[in-house]
Amino acid sequence: MAIDILPFAFGLSLFSFFSSVAGIFLAVRRGRDGATAEDRRIAALRRQHEKAEARRLKTIKRVAKELRPKIIQALARYGFSYIYERQGAMTRMSTPVIRTILYTKDAIYFRIDRLPFRTTFTDLLKPEVEQNLSLAIGRECQFQHDVDIGVWLQVGLRSGVSAIPRFFPYTSKENPQNALELLPATKNWAVPIGMTTNRRFVYEDVRDFPHLLVAGATGGGKSVFMNQMLATMISRNTPKQLELILIDLKGGLEFWPYHNLPHLRRPVVIDAEEIPEVLGDIKKEKERRFALLRRAGVKDIRGWNHTKAAKLPYIFVFFDEIASLMLNPKLKRVVDGLINDLAAQGRALGLHLILCTQIPNRDVLSTIIRGNIPSRVCFNTDETGSMIVLGNHSAAQIPPHGRMIYRRASYQVECQAPFISEAEIDAAVNGQNLPQNAEKREVTINDLFTASLYGFAGKFTVRALYSAFEGDASETFIRRAAKEYEYSFEQQGPVIEIDGSRFVLGRVPMRGGRGRFLVPLADGEPLPTTQEEMEALAAPAVAAAENADDVLESVAWEEE
Ligand SMILES: Nc1ncnc2c1ncn2[C@@H]1O[C@H](COP(=O)(O)OP(=O)(O)O)[C@@H](O)[C@H]1O
Ligand SMILES: [Mg+2]
Incomplete structure (x- = not known):
């Protein structure tokens, strides 16, 4: 502290010496009160400013x-x-x-x-x-x-805090505050949830739900909500990326606009008789994917899709009104069984359920459903329903027509859901509101890191990534990304974020050489400042990567 002040104090005394000399000199040229017009003007301004500040x-x-x-x-x-x-x-x-x-x-x-x-x-x-x-x-x-x-x-x-709006359009020519405009164009799995206070827009990656329960009394806005989700998802994902199973046992009218959609895995299901077969199909697909991923040694569908040519589509099952299923004891057992199966693995395998009901009681929302479907959207309902769906009374006090409570884990927020019209649904079905062509999407740096994390357990090798993307990402691009993101101890960065976890791209020793590796950072830990610290941080992940399955064996580890 003292060291810092010394030269400053010295400077100050020099300054005061010179200024007093200058003051004597200037005083000669000043008027009797000793101030020039300029001084007076400045002083007046200063007084004004100080007054305003006070x-x-x-x-x-x-x-x-x-x-x-x-x-x-x-x-x-x-x-x-x-x-x-x-x-x-x-x-x-x-x-x-x-x-x-x-x-x-x-x-x-x-x-x-x-x-x-x-x-x-x-x-x-x-x-x-x-x-x-x-x-x-x-x-x-x-x-x-x-x-x-x-x-x-x-x-x-x-x-002024703006309250939750009473209407929130899905698209709008006049109003930039519409759901599609606010939804990030580069995230093709994002869907709008709604708008809350302070014009804060809430959206979610559908794969993160991973399953969703939509509840509320008739007229609440459940169907509109499911439709805007569907419209968004089909606009941003090709049939190769997204497959849909739509189930509507009330005659199929709800999903009629989609009946010709290429994304459908099977025609819209309208007959309860078909249910066991449909659910059997999902279960079989689940087992097929599980075996596939395990053989390849990848952690989940994201890892698989980043590294394999034959990509797996995400499958979303939309159920409009599960009450008629759940009140039939035979079907209930099948549904509960499937939900139990998918609860733990659905996310990793890319199989997701969106369930909807207007009768939120304990018979329809069995313990199995409530225990395994963490994300909820609850439109206006009675206190009992709200209690069952959300665990509190908040949905009993909200108005109908699109107002709802969105809950994920313990986070809860009240929103106005976007309103989508029939015309807007048709536009989505006919591919008119594509924000981008999902299939032509370029590989981003983020894709590279995600691929290296999920596909190669954190190894970042140019050769492996180049072949994983099959030429969609050029070698120069991958090399440049590697150079740009390699961690430097001087700048302590850059830090890479993947799915909410933080990493740095470090060079660490690995079987037979040194290579680039995504070193995981623990929450709140300081960044490594020496190579030793980096290697200590990396050690468990590197060991895991080395012990991982055959995929890693086949990837040559780049030498320095
Ligand atoms: N997000 C919304 N914004 C404004 N009005 C809505 C919204 N959602 C629904 N509504 C209105 O409520 C009516 C019923 O919605 P709907 O989705 O069919 O309800 P549910 O399926 O829950 O019975 C719709 O016709 C529409 O007029
Ligand atoms: Mg409805």
């Missing part, structure tokens, strides 16, 4: 003062309170404690010092709390937290 600060202070009780009250309303009772009489309610408030020009920060008895910070940091708070106080709220600094609520100073 006013602004006063406003921020006032806003902060007003907000504090509002925040505490809102939090108490959302369950962050505890009532101490003494002999039946309420004696005291404890609420969250906020002692420290900081502000910048853009935001006010409230430090949450303490929470009431029996409430936890884990609950506080759930996204829906942020959302509810934002709506309650009319400003954008966000929690910032860190072990060192504690938990802070950041409140944006721009006032």
Whole structure:
């Protein structure tokens, strides 16, 4: 510290010496008050600025003062309170404690010092709390937290939080806030979920559900939701990438627009008699894929598709209304059996279920279904239904026509689902709203890394990748990617993200030489700063790759 200040202090004293000399010199040329017109102008501006700043600060202070009780009250309303009772009489309610408030020009920060008895910070940091708070106080709220600094609520100073819209178009010429426009064009498995507060658009990779349950009373918007998913998926994926099985036991009208679609694995299923056969087919496909992947030694369908010429399509089964199946004891057993089978392996094998029901009771949504289908979309329903589908009452309080709660694992968000019209469905079926031609998609750097991770257990070799992509990616392109992404200790980067995990492309020793390898990084770990650290990080993954199945044997390991 002192070392830093010394030359600075020296400079300062030099400066003050010269400036006093200059001051004497200039004073001769100044008026009697000792200031030039320019000085006066600057001083006036400065005063003005300081006044404005002081006013602004006063406003921020006032806003902060007003907000504090509002925040505490809102939090108490959302369950962050505890009532101490003494002999039946309420004696005291404890609420969250906020002692420290900081502000910048853009935001006010409230430090949450303490929470009431029996409430936890884990609950506080759930996204829906942020959302509810934002709506309650009319400003954008966000929690910032860190072990060192504690938990802070950041409140944006721009006032006004826009509520969830009552209508959200699937496509629109006038409104850029439409689902297709907002959906990233490069992600061909992304589907819109809906729009939530602050015009935040929610979307999801359909393969990540991996199975989805859509529930809600009639008129809620289930069919519209399934249709917009289907329309999006067929627009972005060719029949070689996506196969569909559509089941509608209420006459097939629901899926009529798709009856000629080349993506269909079989004609739309409308007869309950066919169900055992359909499910048998899915089960057989599951077993075939499992054996195939195991023989090839790849982890999942992504790995297979990145390395093999004969690609496997993803299969999505859309069930409109499962109630009639689940209330038939014989069929129920078959359905439950299939769901049980697919729960664990469906994701890896590319087999996904989208189930829909308007009767969310315990008979229809068996324990098997509820236990194995983690993602839920719940449109307006009664309290019992909401309880069964979401585990809380939130879907009982929402309006009909497209408003819903989307839940994945423990994350829950209220959205307005996109509305798709018949004409828009037809456009999708006729291939008119293709954002890109999925089959002509170029290989990206991200594809290379994904292929090396899933197909070659993390090895990144130019030769292997070149043959894996069968010429779709040029050798120069792969070499350049390797050079560009190779980890450098000076810059500590770049870090590569694949499916939510972080890696660096390091050079590590491997059987018979050194080679590039995707070194996995643990969450929150510092990046390696020496080659030794890198190798230590890589060791378990390299060992696993070396022990992996025959695919890796056949790939020559590049020498330096
Ligand atoms: N996302 C939405 N936005 C606006 N209106 C919707 C939306 N979804 C559905 N609706 C309206 O609600 C009606 C019923 O929707 P539908 O999907 O057939 O319900 P369900 O299949 O749940 O019975 C639709 O005809 C439409 O008018
Ligand atoms: Mg319907």
